[in-house]
Amino acid sequence: MATLKPSRRIRYLFAVNPTAVLRLGLWGALSIILMTVDHRYQTLDDMRDVLSTMVYPLHYLVRLPTDASNWLSENLANRDALLEENSRLREKQVFLNVQLQRLTVLEAENRRLRSLLESAVNTPERVLIAELLAVDFDPYRHHILLNRGRRHGVYVGQPVLDQHGVIGQIIRADPLTATAILITDPNHALPIQINRTGVRTLALGTGDFQKLELPHIPNNEDVKVGDLLVTSGMGGRFPRGYPVGTVTTVEFDPGSPFAHIIAKPVAQLDRIREVMLLESEPPTLKPEPGSAVATVQAP
């Protein structure tokens, strides 16, 4: 290049690579086709299955540093700290056991009363523990990736909880992993009711981990700051009575028919590590229309 004359050198700087335009066009067209097909049809699901299994080790690699540091801190913890933690956990277990005793009695009573009323109860059968593999860092989509998939019995629409309350639901189940949408995703709505008064409404995601919006509550309704929101069981996805959030602000605007109510999720959505997948019952509402017809005709 040092031998080039100045004019040639400038031309070299501004040279255009003609085949690059062609290649961009080809790859661009390919990705547009791919996006359209992926968005409109389910035909790419198999391909996604294969590819997601291929990237699966990558997720483990990403987690390796945190896993290693956790392992180290657990293994290098000193004896006193472990003993202390042990006694604390034992105390907590006794406490929880006492609560559980009361709960069993209450549950039996509840079931008896419900059978008198001839109303259905759906008690969850099984709980599957899953770990978080990755978080979608797109700030407008609250999706998380879990390390359990179809192989482990995960299905689309399965409720996801943590130790405090509802987190979200499964929207895609790959063979080894599953994607869950959080209740704070702007495209998620959760049927809830206010525990104290029984008022039913929806909890809409806002794109903020700390905020849920409660629409359609009239101005004269009895809602107070601190009210607990629980799942109402409407919609058939979530079983009744799991805590969702607490009301943080209630604003009455005389100009609008509905109050402006904001709640905070009880689950710590921005620091999830382990979640529980509830297996309430075999999924009756399947997204594909063909299977519904088949099950009606089968018996």
Next chain:
Amino acid sequence: MTTARPTGRWVIVISFLVAFLLAGVPLPGELQRFRPDWVTMVLIYWCMALPHRIGIGVGWSVGLLLDIGRGALLGQHALALAVVAYLTLQTYRRIRVAPLWQQAFSVLAFLLVEQILIFWISGVIGYPPRDWWYLAPAIGGMALWPLLFVILRDARRYFQVS
């Protein structure tokens, strides 16, 4: 140089792997908004340093891996990264000779193009961005470009990737 066989493929692969890894590391609080797109920046670097090896096809494939890793629409990041690779290939001769801080502005432009493309596609499928924060990662990327450039350049020289 043209007759020599391409060397150091694993350096490139590892740099992309580390970028994937960095993209998954949680950051504290407000910094999260400025999380740079490491994978895109690594792609820009290799397109500039080795334009005869790393180009639109590599960018597209890496983008597809990103799509799958993030559970995005298949082809979304692939398209954006292919466009970024194209822009870098057409301008690398001019950018490469500029000082680092001036390079950073070109990188900012590329990253903005990428963000706008990705969010435009998201908007089409029903996830429109709600505020202007979605452009923040490009600014974070610009701020960290000199660091990334120096690290990758030293790695390229040390392992004699060509």
